[in-house]
Amino acid sequence: MKETFPYEDNIKQKSEELLWKLYNDNVEFDFGLSYREIGQKVDEKFNIEWYQFDSERVRNVKRKFEKQVLNEKTDEIINKINAHTTSHTDIHINKNKILILNDLHFPFNREDILDVVEKHKNEIKALILGGDILDCYEVSSFSNLGDYPIEEELVYALDILKKIKNILPTDVKIILIYGNHEERWTRFIAKQQIKGFYKFIDPHVLQMLKEGFTLYENGKQEVYKGIDDLIIINNWYVNINDKLIVCHPKNFSRVHIKNAKMAIEHFIYRNEKFACVVVAHNHHQGEAPNYLGKYGVESGCMCLPFDYTEGRTTTTPQDYGYFIAAFDNEGNIDKNECRLYKLEDNLEKNQDSNIKIEF
Helix, strand or coil: CCCCCCCCHHHHHHHHHHHHHHHHHHHHHCCCCCHHHHHHHHHHHHCCCCCCCCHHHHHHHHHHHHHHHHHHHHHHHHHHHHHCCCCCCEECCCCCEEEEECCCCECCECCCHHHHHHHHCCCCCEEEEECCCECCHHHCCCCCCCCCCHHHHHHHHHHHHHHHHHHCCCCCEEEEECCHHHHHHHHHHHCCCHHHHHHHCCCCCCHHHHHCEEEEECCEEEEECCCCCCEEECCCEEEECCCEEEECCCCCCCCCCHHHHHHHHHHHHCCCCCCEEEECCCCCEEEEEEECCEEEEEECECECCCHHHCCCCCCCCCCEEEEEEEECCCCCECCCCCEEEECCCCCCCCCCCCCCCCC
16 A cells, blocks of 8 residues: 655655755765665654655655656657658649558557558548557557567568558559657657667657568568658658548547547638548547538548456447548538448457356
8 A cells, every 4th residue: 555645745755856956966076875865864853753754755755856857868869859750741643532541559460451541542542640640559658468579560561561551553552641659769769868779769660660670580681662642741640631630649539539629620710721531549430521611531440459447337338430532523521432341350259268058
């Protein structure tokens, strides 16, 4: 059970700040103080009896501030990375349809992705993969028993993207945006601060699919050539022709179609020009045909269900599917030709909980 600090909150805050300062001074100037001696000085300062009797309390405060400092440094590095990265969100596309596939989570994707691309290849001008293209399983904060190295994810994703490119006509653009799972990689790399190792590794994992990468193992190197003409948006959304926004927000609501409505409000407030917004991330489907004069869509996902959702009755099963955005001859969104496709849940059911009893 977590201990409760038996004094006022302002004393707790000030005592922790002093303890952190004394700890750092002790390290910097080599005063030779133990944790309890540091705690005693804090207790004397605030006329309390708390830290000096349990050195673990001092360590907990130290760990708290160390984590805070690490997060601040990580955020600073990420901001520097993003400040020097081209992240165009506006793209102009002609022709009248765009295929949008969201939340693929390679390598945990549905097997019918290539079938979907094949089905629509002759009617689209662009394919947008709307974030969480890679799962970045190995650098997840979720505990897991399995193991899927990030390099295997990259190799797998590169293979699928090459197959997609071979299916599509040469004039079809392939556009990738970032999701929260790709950000796992960026944050992981930003935390490699010891001796500046993060400077040697590309912090934008999707960029590696475009530029290629090299793997080193057992004294050997293997070079994987990227796909030169991928369009990588180092951002969480892309705006097509000031008409269509595809986005992968970090937040989500369990309320039906709330995510699309929040996205519409957000982009109106930031003065983006658009008529339709397609939202990824929540793995559910829904449409808001006219909310604040805009068309909002939650497209569903193209990935398998996650183990960590099993047993959570607060979650509802994923909606599988994708969206086709259509434009008329004047380049405006044609709602009558847009279509939200729902795919069948043809996954094998878990039979481990089923028992038959004869009466």
